[in-house]
Amino acid sequence: MNWGEFFAMNGYAWYIWGSFGMALLVFIVEIVMVRHRRALILQQLHLMGNAEDL
Amino acid sequence: MVPWFACSAAIMFVAGLYISFFVAPTDIQQGEAYRIMFIHVPASILSMFIYLVMAGYAALGLIFNTRLSSMMASALAPTGALLAFLSLWTGALWGKPMWGAWWVWDARLTSELILLFLYLGFIALHASIDDPRRADRASALLAIIGSVNVPIIYFSVQWWNTLHQGASVKLTGTSMHVAMQQGMYTMMLAVWLYAIAVSLLRVRSIILERESKTQWVSELMEIKR
Numbered sequence: 001m002n003w004g005e006f007f008a009m010n011g012y013a014w015y016i017w018g019s020f021g022m023a024l025l026v027f028i029v030e031i032v033m034v035r036h037r038r039a040l041i042l043q044q045l046h047l048m049g050n051a052e053d054l
Numbered sequence: 055m056v057p058w059f060a061c062s063a064a065i066m067f068v069a070g071l072y073i074s075f076f077v078a079p080t081d082i083q084q085g086e087a088y089r090i091m092f093i094h095v096p097a098s099i100l101s102m103f104i105y106l107v108m109a110g111y112a113a114l115g116l117i118f119n120t121r122l123s124s125m126m127a128s129a130l131a132p133t134g135a136l137l138a139f140l141s142l143w144t145g146a147l148w149g150k151p152m153w154g155a156w157w158v159w160d161a162r163l164t165s166e167l168i169l170l171f172l173y174l175g176f177i178a179l180h181a182s183i184d185d186p187r188r189a190d191r192a193s194a195l196l197a198i199i200g201s202v203n204v205p206i207i208y209f210s211v212q213w214w215n216t217l218h219q220g221a222s223v224k225l226t227g228t229s230m231h232v233a234m235q236q237g238m239y240t241m242m243l244a245v246w247l248y249a250i251a252v253s254l255l256r257v258r259s260i261i262l263e264r265e266s267k268t269q270w271v272s273e274l275m276e277i278k279r
Binding site: 006009010011012014015016018019020022023026027030031034035037038041042044045048 | 075086087132133144147256266
């Protein structure tokens with residue numbers, strides 16, 4: 001079996017790669033959002049800490 | 055804890071995908087299309103399981119008035135919602151070639167859609183109330199009442215005459231090829247570990263956001279600076 005046949009999935013390529021592709025996309029988006037949220041709160045806390053020093 | 059779960063999830067995803075695409079044989083009835091199962095079934099089962107865990111944490115928060123369990127419930131909701139969405143999305147992409155329709159108002163599909171709406175309702179209700187403790191209590195009530203839906207999803211294929219197929223894996227044995235089972239269980243474990251890692255990371259932010267006025271957080275910042 002070569003790679004072309006593998007990706008064609010015997011005619012079901014759109015359905016199969018659409019499923020796994022969406023899963024990958026959703027997981028990546030979630031990871032980015034969660035990391036962004038963490039960076040944001042850490043930044044805010046640092047700003048708050050600095051404000052108290054002034 | 056988060057890197058540990060994240061790394062094991064990544065390893066399990068690689069192993070699971072390898073088994074799903076290179077080891078598991080082609081299905082006699084469905085051809086290659088059945089391989090959608092390897093993401094559809096784990097996403098669906100975890101979307102139900104996470105709901106029960108979320109409702110359990112919410113109930114603990116409601117009964118014992120513990121803040122951390124309510125925060126854990128809020129941290130699980132987005133991940134559960136995403137998995138419920140994935141379940142419906144991959145189900146649609148599987149339904150089209152097999153049943154000839156993206157969507158049917160079948161008992162299982164409809165109850166899974168309700169599960170997605172319950173997750174979204176939980177998130178929206180929590181976000182709409184300013185006082186976090188009141189938001190916890192209100193959304194906990196929604197989560198607990200909504201958990202009635204989970205057994206409905208699970209048993210829908212037995213209770214009603216559905217287009218969705220029945221369970222292939224039962225306590226009394228299975229009708230699946232052994233490599234298909236291995237692929238499915240590995241992928242399920244991968245999604246499970248992923249959900250734990252991402253929820254723990256999220257709950258850490260929620261804790262900091264909600265406790266940002268407290269002594270210990272400001273002391274933590276002193277150390278980190």
